[in-house]
Amino acid sequence: MSEPGPAARRAAETVSLARFLAATRAEGPGERTAIWVQGCAIRCPGCFNPQLWSFRGGTRVSPVELARRVLDAGTDGLTLLGGEPFDQAAALARVAAAVSAAGRSVMTFTGYTRAQLAAAVDAGRDDVAALLAATDLLVAGPFQADRIDTNRPWVGSTNQEFVLLSDRFPGLLDELSGSPDRVEVTVDRAGRIAVNGWAELDALDELLAGLRR
Ligand code: SF4
Incomplete structure (x- = not known):
């Protein structure tokens, strides 16, 4: 996981938003508001969203405005997808923290592995630590096209790991196997x-x- 460059640091005050979906039951447990962010440095072969790789494009939205839209949607919580949420972790951490403070859950998808995120935190990346701290359910790991997962919901490949970072989803890991997409x-x-x-x-x-x- 590379250090954010000057452009990324300048952009840290805003989220580069690719898509906002007020309510869905297909992107995590319960009814959720989903945010797809623009930009991904990982670039997994076979990715279903290559149009979200470029860091150009998307709409710049302040974290305060984005959190307000999420809370106005009135769903059970927020799901962050990409693109790569941890490539703009500072701004998204502010959105996620506001949603969490209002009592809603936060689920974050990432193409980085849990070990890569831990190494970034150890190296002093406060933005990564802040987004992890506001996340209840993390789905970690790159998409691997030769390991398609047909058994668990929401993930693309079998290497991707569900990680509970809070006690908000008790029993969820036991219910995943065989749940339909x-x-x-x-x-x-x-x-x-x-x-x-x-x-x-x-x-x-x-x-x-x-x-x-
Ligand atoms: S991390 Fe996600 S958005 Fe990025 S290339 Fe992999 S599958 Fe695509």
Whole structure:
């Protein structure tokens, strides 16, 4: 995990937001508000979101404004996805801490391993420590296209690790195996189709083909 450069430090006051979804049941336990951030330095081969790799693009939003939007959504909690949340950990830690302080849960996906995050904290990365401190459920590890996980919900590959960082989800780890994945398809008034969650590609193609008929 590399040190943030000057541009990243300048940007630390804002979140680079790629997508905001007010309510979903496909991105973690219960009903959650999901935030996809723009930018990922990890770049796993086979990543489903390569359009989120670039650190250019996205919309700059203040942590205060983003936390307000999350709390206004009234869901059980916040899920942070990417892109890579820990590549903009300082600003996201402020969002996550505000959500947590309001009594909502925080789930954070990362392509970094638990060991890489621990090493960053040991090296003095307060931003990484702060985002971990505000996270209840961490999903850690890069996507590995040759190890697709069809047994646990929300994750892409079997190497990815669920880590409970608080006592907010007792029993969750025991319930994961065999839990179904969900995919959500939204069609807005203009006919634009948006998808989130996780489904096997053949099933997703079939579903989308049916919608276009
Ligand atoms: S960490 Fe996530 S967003 Fe980044 S390349 Fe890997 S799968 Fe894609």
